[in-house]
Amino acid sequence: MLFRGEGVEVVKEKVKSLEVYEAGPMLTFSMGPQHPGTGHFRMIITVVGDTVVRCDPDPGFVHRGEEKLCEYKTWITNIPHLERPAILDAAGMIYPYVLAVERLMDIEPPERAKYLRVIMAELQRICSHLYWLGLMGVFAGHATIYMWCFGDREYLVDLTQLIGGQRITHSYFVPGGVRNDAPSKVPKELVKDFRRYYRMMLGKDYPGGEVPEDFRKYVLAVCEFFDTRLDEYYPMLLDSPLFIYRTRGVGILKREDAISLGVVGPVLRGSGVKSDTRIDEPYDAYPYLKFNVPTMDGCDSYSRIMVGYYEMRESVRIIKQAVEQMPEGPVKLKQHPVTIKVPAGEVFASAEAARGQCSYYIRSDGTDKPYRVKICSPSFRNLIAIPHLIKDVRIADIPIIYWSLNYWPVECDR
Amino acid sequence: MSSLIFQELARAAANFLSGLPQPLKDFILFLHSDAFIKAIIFPGLLFILTFVMFTIWFERKLLARVMVRLGPLHVGKYAGLLQLVADAVKLLSKELIVPEKAIKPLYVSMPILCCTLSMLTFAFLPLGPGWVIYPSDISLLLVFVMLAITPITILVAGWASRSKYSFIGMVRFAFQVFSYEVPFFLAIAGVTLAARSFNLEKIVEAQAGLPFIIPALLGFIVFLITAIAEVERVPFDLPTAEQELVSGWQTEYTGAYFALFYLAAYIKLDVIAILTTLLFLGGWHGPLIPNIPESILGHFWLILKSLIVVFLVLLLRGVFPRITLDKLLDLGWRVLIPLSLLNLLIVAILIQIGLL
Structure with missing residues (x-):
């Protein structure tokens, strides 16, 4: 069938083409960009047997030119598209931009706006971390935790929608405050739905029967519920012996390596470095709130995912405090026209996004458009850890290590 | 009066039969024979397909319950019962794609072979006293011949696909066979x-x-673990691990070929469940139940016990993450083989002192 009456050269060619696997002990294959384990991203993996000897990350499939786009749009119209790189964490992505513009304009938002921003940022952090934890389950072959995380995430996203008007990418932050105030009452349907879900998940009615319709109390109720659900995730996935076997000691990023590679966020804190922009350079309402920065000394995938788990706990704490302390008052200095002019100058601002420190460098030449915007997103800084970690590991460890970094290709490519 | 009519009818039928040519007569008698009914209806084809369809539907609904979702809901009158039919229609209407570099004869024949061999196992499984398609004194060995041949079709399928992911998945499957086959037989x-x-x-x-x-509890545990590895269920689904190898050895298979492999996997699951019942759980023996006639009581108990085993195996998918290859080999060789040998020793001692 293969050698049907052809010349020697043709037959040789055909025999060669039969060896799809390259000659020798090595096998090189591409993981992504159409692979259930990566996303819009590619890793070129070389294996010997079951051991990975080399991993070349190949980002850039979802490059959108956000930085260049910023130069053609005005200061205000930049906000919606700058959220797109990390839609699950829109608040974290836009926070440093708004801070930087405020610094250039030398304005300070009202107190209530500061608290609303913090609430929004922490809600988005929880949503992003739930996505991380849920997908971590999937990457380990455990689909249940994924469904649980996404089911619970729904009620936090509903809160985001209540405050910002959109489930994701709400463009809520504007220079000098937030776009609108939070409503004082929660819609009846939402309360009813939450009550039904509460009964379904916890097997009992909401204490006191009625879920409060007051915004403040409703947020507290959801936070309380979510805290209880976090307790249930622990035995389901994080304490499961097989999951611990899959993740503990896998993908070890030593403390010194983490510092010298310059990784940020949960990856850095999972290596035992207590570094968080919210504490190191506090902004907005964070100085008034009490919270811990969880770190783990294991330096492995398990430590990183556990840092994410404890951070959700801390975020719940922050939201509870912020809702209770939030003063009344205006939420923005004034309604800006779309074509505001920002004084000339250059500024650097950073904030703690869900995946780590997100920084913006902005230069203004005094017109209604930025002269330059440079974004340093957390995933971009964590990318360098991928070839460092995926080396001398088993093929089965690749998805675990990759996802324990919480790498988000779109955020990296910008 | 009515009995007269029946007699008349029977005579007419006999006349009609005797008037037919011999081959046709044989064929009609064959359709009416015990063997044909066994092969096509009860322990045979129709039963297998019904049982497999129920298993798949049951898995979807059960896992949906575990994961707090609804599962299939719309197709079919009650709870998405016909979802599988819809899936099958969709898969069968797809284009049959054979990769350019694949070895076509092998690539195409393996799904058919795999499905057929898995189904053939049912020929030797008694589903009630006397209800077996092919009675034999070595039926257990014949079942194992079938169970040992099906992995070969999978290995060939992975190799014939000529794709890197299929290749890695196939090698993983080979390792998996190495680790579970020995304790399985022991x-x-x-x-x-x-x-x-x-x-x-x-x-x-x-x-x-x-x-x-009860006497062979260790053997039961070893058998169940290795049986789950045999049918590639979570936590032993590493040859088709999605996040690591796209779909392992079945990456290149689409449409009807994929449907056949899918069917074969679930047939194997049911074979394993029935085999566990026959070997360890007492088969069709069970207490009398007032409302169920005695003629189907045996089948009732057998199917009920098998469904409990199926339930256990399916539930694991909702609870456990995937295991790795080295852990699986470790488990197979260092834990399960000694355990099964210990089980053999215990049974031998029990026989020696006259308890069994």
């Missing part, structure tokens, strides 16, 4: 020793008083 040895027969019917008859799960 776990059976205890049962055959206790029943002193390879005939599945005799094995079940030997459990009339006491199911073998």
Whole structure:
């Protein structure tokens, strides 16, 4: 069938083409960009047997030119598209931009706006971390935790929608405050739905029967519920012996390596470095709130995912405090026209996004458009850890290590 | 009056038959024969397909419950019962794609072979006293011949796909076969020793008083673990691990080919469940139930017990993450083989002191 009456050269060619696997002990294959384990991203993996000897990350499939786009749009119209790189964490992505513009304009938002921003940022952090934890389950072959995380995430996203008007990418932050105030009452349907879900998940009615319709109390109720659900995730996935076997000691990023590679966020804190922009350079309402920065000394995938788990706990704490302390008052200095002019100058601002420190460098030449915007997103800084970690590991460890970094290709490519 | 009509009808039918040519007559008699009914209806094709369809539907609904979702809902009158039919129609209407570099004859024939061999296993499984398609004194061995041949079709399928992911998945599957096959057979040895027969019917008859799960508990545990590895269920689904290898050895298979492999996997799951029931759980023996006639009581107990085993195996998928290859080999060789040998020793001692 293969050698049907052809010349020697043709037959040789055909025999060669039969060896799809390259000659020798090595096998090189591409993981992504159409692979259930990566996303819009590619890793070129070389294996010997079951051991990975080399991993070349190949980002850039979802490059959108956000930085260049910023130069053609005005200061205000930049906000919606700058959220797109990390839609699950829109608040974290836009926070440093708004801070930087405020610094250039030398304005300070009202107190209530500061608290609303913090609430929004922490809600988005929880949503992003739930996505991380849920997908971590999937990457380990455990689909249940994924469904649980996404089911619970729904009620936090509903809160985001209540405050910002959109489930994701709400463009809520504007220079000098937030776009609108939070409503004082929660819609009846939402309360009813939450009550039904509460009964379904916890097997009992909401204490006191009625879920409060007051915004403040409703947020507290959801936070309380979510805290209880976090307790249930622990035995389901994080304490499961097989999951611990899959993740503990896998993908070890030593403390010194983490510092010298310059990784940020949960990856850095999972290596035992207590570094968080919210504490190191506090902004907005964070100085008034009490919270811990969880770190783990294991330096492995398990430590990183556990840092994410404890951070959700801390975020719940922050939201509870912020809702209770939030003063009344205006939420923005004034309604800006779309074509505001920002004084000339250059500024650097950073904030703690869900995946780590997100920084913006902005230069203004005094017109209604930025002269330059440079974004340093957390995933971009964590990318360098991928070839460092995926080396001398088993093929089965690749998805675990990759996802324990919480790498988000779109955020990296910008 | 009516009996007269029936007599008349029977005479007419006999006349009609005798008037037919011999081959056609044989064929009609064959359709009416015991063997044909067994092969096509009860322990045979129709039963297998119904059982497999129920298993798949049950898995979807059960896992949906575990994961707090609804599962299939719309197709079929009640709870998405016909979802599988819709899936099958969709898969069968797809284009049959054979990769350019694949070895076509092997690539195309393996799904068919895999499905057929898995179904053939049912020929030797008694689903009630006397209800077996091919009665044999070595039916247990024949079942294992079938169970040992199906992995070869999978290995060939992975190799014939000529894709890198298929190749890695195939190698993983080969390792998996290495790790579970030996303890799998050793776990059976205890049962055959206790029943002193390879005939599945005799094995079940030997459990009339006491199911073998009690003297051979270790063997049961080893058998169940290795059986889950045999059918590639979570936590032992590493040859088709999605996040690591796209779909392992079945990456290149689409449409009808994929449907056949899918069917084969679930047939194997049901075979394993029924086999566990026959070998360890006492087969069709069970207490009398007032409302169920005695003629189907045996089948009722057998199917109920198999469904409990199926339930256990399916539930694992909702609870466990995937295991790795080195852990699987470690488990197979260092834990399960000693355990199954220990089980053999215990059974031998029990026989020696006259308890079995």
